[in-house]
Amino acid sequence: MDPKNSRFSTQISHLALDIGGTLIKLVYFSPNGDNCEDGSIVVGNGCSVVQGRLCFAKFETRKIDDCLDFIRFNILQHSGVQHTNGTARDKLSVKATGGGAFKFADLFKEKLGIVFDKEDEMHSLVCGVNFLLKTVPREAFTYLDGQKEFVQIDHNDLYPYLLVNIGSGVSMIKVDGDGKYERISGTSLGGGTFLGLGKLLTKCKSFDELLELSHQGNNRVIDMLVGDIYGGTDYSKIGLSSTAIASSFGKAISDGKELEDYQPEDVARSLLRMISNNIGQIAYLNALRFGLKRIFFGGFFIRGLEYTMDTISVAVHFWSRGEAKAMFLRHEGFLGALGAFTSYKDQSHSTELKPHHHTVERAVLKCSDDDSFRHIPVTANVNDGEAIECSINLV
Ligand SMILES: Nc1ncnc2c1ncn2[C@@H]1O[C@H](COP(=O)(O)OP(=O)(O)OP(=O)(O)O)[C@@H](O)[C@H]1O
Ligand SMILES: CC(C)(CO)[C@@H](O)C(=O)NCCC(=O)O
CATH class of the missing domain: 3.30.420.40 (ATPase, nucleotide binding domain)
Incomplete structure (x- = not known):
């Protein structure tokens, strides 16, 4: 040149x-x-x-x-x-x-x-996803039970889909075609919330440090599980297993502990789970509103992290009873x-x-x-x- x-x-x-x-x-x-x-x-x-x-x-x-x-x-x-x-x-x-x-x-x-x-911004997000899905092979994939599977994109059957962009905040956009889209929802509980609360609660200095911590943590130390409330058993009548989270951070109510008494890695884990779960659920509800079966998740919050993707996928799978599919993108951010x-x-x-x-x-x-x-x-x-x-x- x-x-x-x-x-x-x-x-x-x-x-x-x-x-x-x-x-x-x-x-x-x-x-x-x-x-x-x-x-x-x-x-x-x-x-x-x-x-x-x-x-x-x-x-x-x-x-x-x-x-x-x-x-x-x-x-x-x-x-x-x-x-x-x-x-x-x-x-x-x-x-x-x-x-x-x-x-x-x-x-x-x-x-x-x-x-x-x-x-x-919204127009650019949609153009970016459409470009990736149409031109870059092996861009989109599902992640469930530790299995990553690339999704074959059928150009003639791409729309409609829901784009959930998890940045500092979260935007949810229904995409009907090239340049045809509507921002149908959003939530302020996004990647910024994870990082902001994480810094306050764990004294971590960076996102990578917080992620690293969360790898080593156990959310059950702080989250109140269905089993904690039901004496160790499932609440099968409404489809909740004993290990399902009944209340994020709920154990902190009655543990009699101060923040310093918790391991920062457990706090980071619970936080990551809470934010991912919540976004997965809101995404599902919006997909349901418009009858959308495919949900693509983007934004730098995901960072290809298995735990995050698994949590989001499980939330979408659980709430949609397997009807809707969570998909991720390699160039997500x-x-x-x-x-x-x-x-x-x-x-x-x-x-x-x-x-x-x-x-x-x-x-x-x-x-x-x-x-x-x-x-x-x-x-x-x-x-x-x-x-x-x-x-x-x-x-
Ligand atoms: N190295 C990093 N430093 C800071 N945050 C990071 C990093 N890597 C991933 N993240 C996460 O990604 C989020 C930002 O994602 P992204 O860049 O998609 O959004 P943004 O464009 O900054 O936000 P918005 O679109 O809401 O203005 C952060 O809030 C944090 O949760
Ligand atoms: C304000 C933007 C669009 C800036 O990227 C993003 O941070 C966002 O979608 N926040 C969520 C705002 C809301 O819908 O509650």
């Missing part, structure tokens, strides 16, 4: 951002190196095809300066659109979504000379950013995303290994999404 290509000096069409309440997600296109056989640029009919891959990175929103540095050093400089003093010559436009596209617009303009071309990225294709004189090489995928860490990203002065958390091989049409 010619870095001095004028398109790239007015629009960074290979970068999209989703700036949420907790995390900033970046999707960017990294062209294959010139020395790479399949990294060639094909020019014909006034259209050049650049092969490469979509890469993913995330930053905590509270550490937005790291994100600005990453874009400055790894994306703007790489694209040849930046002065050495760190500011851009021309006004650069970048697709951005999420609340931060509004909140931080002035900051990006001032620090990087980037102007946000804003995309609606990047739905909005991907949707914003694909929206470049709606414009003339911009890019069209043409996925190819569907079966070839590399770990995103690879992105920092190749020639184009040899000098990465700022570390991003790039290990959460797998890169997607694709080509971009520059029309």
Whole structure:
């Protein structure tokens, strides 16, 4: 790719951002190196095809300066659109979504000379999921009883479905087609609640630490089970086994213990279970409202964690009596950013995303290994999404 290509000096069409309440997600296109056989640029009919891959990175929103540095050093400089003093010559436009596209617009303009071309958050989420389901094989999977099973997506029988995006808060969107959707519900008890309460209750400093703790915990220490109330037996008449949770954190009522008397790992486990269970149940109720059988769960709260996925799946399975299916997505946390990225294709004189090489995928860490990203002065958390091989049409 010619870095001095004028398109790239007015629009960074290979970068999209989703700036949420907790995390900033970046999707960017990294062209294959010139020395790479399949990294060639094909020019014909006034259209050049650049092969490469979509890469993913995330930053905590509270550490937005790291994100600005990453874009400055790894994306703007790489694209040849930046002065050495760190500011851009021309006004650069970048697709951005999420609340931060509004909140931080002035900051990006001032620090990087980037102007946000804003995309609606719900619209971006839906575009992102539809893109993944239609173009990336082995994207969606079910998780039940410790078994992960990839779901074959029938393009002619994809809609309607329920999208449950678990970010800081939770949005539930009924999707009826490309660009046809309605946000039918939501709950403020989401990933932010898990992390916020978790920090207060366990003194954990980070999400990863809280997850790690929860691995080692036992929720039965704090949760009040049906068996605790029923003297060890099931309440089979209404379908509740003795091990079902009757009341999350309910044992704390009568244990006579202070917070310090509980193991933080047990608290973390109960919290994770409570939030996941509740979201699974609300999702099911909304699916029931509209007769939806398929529920896709996204958002960074899930993080591919088995316990979370299992809890959500069991909740959906239990309440729907096996009628509805919970499904998860490999690029769960990047739905909005991907949707914003694909929206470049709606414009003339911009890019069209043409996925190819569907079966070839590399770990995103690879992105920092190749020639184009040899000098990465700022570390991003790039290990959460797998890169997607694709080509971009520059029309
Ligand atoms: N490394 C991490 N740091 C902080 N939170 C994380 C991390 N990894 C996963 N999470 C979880 O993911 C949630 C954020 O998910 P996501 O990025 O999808 O939402 P968001 O866009 O920030 O929020 P919203 O859409 O509500 O504005 C956090 O609240 C937390 O529960
Ligand atoms: C406010 C948003 C959409 C921001 O991403 C999200 O955090 C959310 O859906 N919160 C839940 C709000 C509610 O429906 O109660």
